[in-house]
Amino acid sequence: MDLQHFLCWRIAPLLLLLPCGFQCMSVHIVNEEPVHVIPGSILVLKARIEHGPLEQICMVTWEREPETGFNPEKVTLGMCSGRGLKCTGMRPTGRVTLEEQGATLKIAGYTVADGGVYAVTITDQTGAKVTGHCIVREYEAVNHVSVSINVSHSSLVCGEAWGTDPHFSWLHERAAITKSVGNVSLDGKTLFVSTRPICGHFTCMVKNKLGYSTATYTAAPCEMEDKGTTVAVVCLVIVLLLGGVLAFLLWRRHRYSGRGERLHEHFDDNI
Template sequence: MDLQYFLCWRVAPLFFLMPCGLQSMSVHILSEQPVHVIPGSRLVLKARIELGPLEEVSMVTWEREPETGIAPVRVRLATCAGRSLKCAGTRPTVDVNTEQQETTLQINRYSREDGGVYAVTVTDHTGATTTAHCIVREYEAVHHVSVSINVSHSSLVCGEAWGTDPSFSWLYERAAITTTVGKISNDGTTLVVTMTPICGHFTCMVSNKLGYNTATYTAAPCEGRGTTAAVVCLVLLLLVAGVLAFLLWRKHRHNNRGERLHEHLDDTI
């Protein structure tokens, strides 16, 4: 029996004797990334800690560093240490709470300076560490909405500069889009115009939690609408003229009857 075969048979049983849960610990931040926060509101980050049966958390630290820069400086925000994992923040607006399988960081009155890359580091009783990261950015309002036309596809495309979570909607002549006017894409950015010819005013409205902004594409005037408006105005003018003529005729007739009655009385006397 050669040496390699002998060692294989000697070492293999050791793997079956090892506990199934000896995998190294890990930590995961639960928030979807990047996290956008409105200035003045509250930032809350939660992280899940996965431990093996023989592992125990001895320290948790939360830190932050700028998202960009040549040599970003990492700032410690909070530390939880000891068997009870007692936590302490480095400033009054920072609160942190940690258990064996979860840690939560909360920053009150979030400001622009609080943006960056957040890191949570977990240390076990042997000194081994694992780290998870999360990008946090300021929630931006909607800016610079524009509408352009794709003539070859008979469609209007709405664009927006850098707002967070923009939501797109369309109006035609200040009313909601109907199937006779066009069809809106699933993301709301494109309006495929089905009416022919393309005429009137098309407005794209982009909104988020901080407000909205609009842009309007003005096509050629709709001929049918202009003719209809002219006809309506002419009818109204004719009605007004007819009413005035009737009132004048009635007044004139009343005056004539008064004069004839007066003459008849004079002749009788």
């Protein structure tokens, strides 16, 4: 065993015995990133703050900066400091509030200008700092839905420009897709058509929380299979019904007319 490995094995147990300092303090934003917010609603960001027994959180600060740009300028949204971490919002409009000793940030009336990279920084009694980040963007409606065909694979592909969290579904002749028409991929974007050739109207519907948009691919009209046979069968049934009714009427007429002749003959014999 060389000297480097020997020192590592000897020093590592000693580090475990040291009191927990800066390495034990951590903070991160628990919201799933990126966070998409509908304009006009409330943005809520929650942070998980952890620290060791010998550490004391003296300040919690929330900041925001643009997601892109060469010289992004940070804006302080609010901070909590002092004994008990008393919180104050830095924005004069009063839209920003801090709760749970700075662990929760709320911004009312979200606008496009509120998007960007949010940072929460905690500071202990020694001045040591750690920061957690989260990207916040506007929740956008679905836009520019289109349908294209892949002839070689007998499939239709649905595309959408930039909507947030789009969900795809398909219709054929305004009805839900069945196994006889085709199969839809797991993400809903592709329809593998079973019918040959591809015919009729195929509509892709894309929707999210703000609404929906559609696009339609129109192929040649579908020929009704066995249409002539169906018409012939219907006509035959009608003819048979009419023939049966006519035969019944003729039989009934003949029956009653024969009975009348026999009665007349019997009356003549008696005279």
